[in-house]
Amino acid sequence: MIRFENVTKVYDQTTRPALDSVTLEIDRGEFAFLVGASGSGKSTFLRLVLKEDRATSGAVYVAGQNVANISSWRVPRLRRGIGVVFQDFRLLPQKNVFANVAFAMQVIGKSRSVIRDTVPEVLKTVGLEGKEKRMPHELSGGEQQRVAIARAVVNRPGILLADEPTGNLDPTTSMGIMGVLDKINQNGTTVVMATHDDDIVNEMRKRVVELKNGVVIRDEARALYTSMIPVVGQSRRLKDASGRDDAGVTPAGPMPGQSPNSDAAARSGEGRL
Numbered sequence: 001m002i003r004f005e006n007v008t009k010v011y012d013q014t015t016r017p018a019l020d021s022v023t024l025e026i027d028r029g030e031f032a033f034l035v036g037a038s039g040s041g042k043s044t045f046l047r048l049v050l051k052e053d054r055a056t057s058g059a060v061y062v063a064g065q066n067v068a069n070i071s072s073w074r075v076p077r078l079r080r081g082i083g084v085v086f087q088d089f090r091l092l093p094q095k096n097v098f099a100n101v102a103f104a105m106q107v108i109g110k111s112r113s114v115i116r117d118t119v120p121e122v123l124k125t126v127g128l129e130g131k132e133k134r135m136p137h138e139l140s141g142g143e144q145q146r147v148a149i150a151r152a153v154v155n156r157p158g159i160l161l162a163d164e165p166t167g168n169l170d171p172t173t174s175m176g177i178m179g180v181l182d183k184i185n186q187n188g189t190t191v192v193m194a195t196h197d198d199d200i201v202n203e204m205r206k207r208v209v210e211l212k213n214g215v216v217i218r219d220e221a222r223a224l225y226t227s228m229i230p231v232v233g234q235s236r237r238l239k240d241a242s243g244r245d246d247a248g249v250t251p252a253g254p255m256p257g258q259s260p261n262s263d264a265a266a267r268s269g270e271g272r273l
Ligand SMILES: Nc1ncnc2c1ncn2[C@@H]1O[C@H](COP(=O)(O)OP(=O)(O)OP(=O)(O)O)[C@@H](O)[C@H]1O
Pocket: 011, 012, 014, 017, 018, 036, 037, 038, 039, 040, 041, 042, 043, 044, 045
């Protein structure tokens, strides 16, 4: 789904590469954490996937396509297949929850009836049923991030990139967000999440790709991570056996139009890149 072949990125006016000969493949349907200290190259990796920046050398493939060969007028199509979530939510402050999510469908020309049917389903998936009319400032940070995730996945992208999505949230709320991202991944979406947060990585036990000074120093399945940044007085709970997360949200069914079987969804590639 995402393949980096010997990718080096040196920003203008710098000498040290932000990414240094990175070779890496993330398969369709995988969940991978990108970890490493500040400045290790995590955001640069995500930007190259989105073609927001150009690799200095090497090749970046997304869904089998070398992004260097995608002409500028086709870049929006590439990005439509990739949902993105950020640390700071980036909601439209004057629009309510429904309108924030609907907006992502309007800009690609979806009909009002499709929007009317799809948005409530996605809001249910992220645990925001009944909050359609709330304004962003009437939501907690965790709820705002759920809206941002709903907006990122409403057009059923094949890939979801999350850049420190829990960076502004407390540990309990963060685990709720991880439950949502895990559910989206189980519904077939490839998830790549950049984080410093070792508690989250250690709770989730997914693939861990560790960067240091732009170099991949570790790539391990179901791995742990020690960030070396001390976290004082924080504890996290695992989801309990019923699948409820710490925010009390029980996973709903699959994403609208998605198969509940992630393997089947991954194989079919319907509605995906
Ligand atoms: N636009 C830019 N111009 C010049 N240097 C940059 C630019 N963006 C990032 N860098 C440098 O590239 C390196 C990698 O940065 P990047 O933002 O990818 O790291 P990161 O791991 O995402 O860090 P953080 O966890 O703090 O977000 C850093 O040394 C950074 O200073």
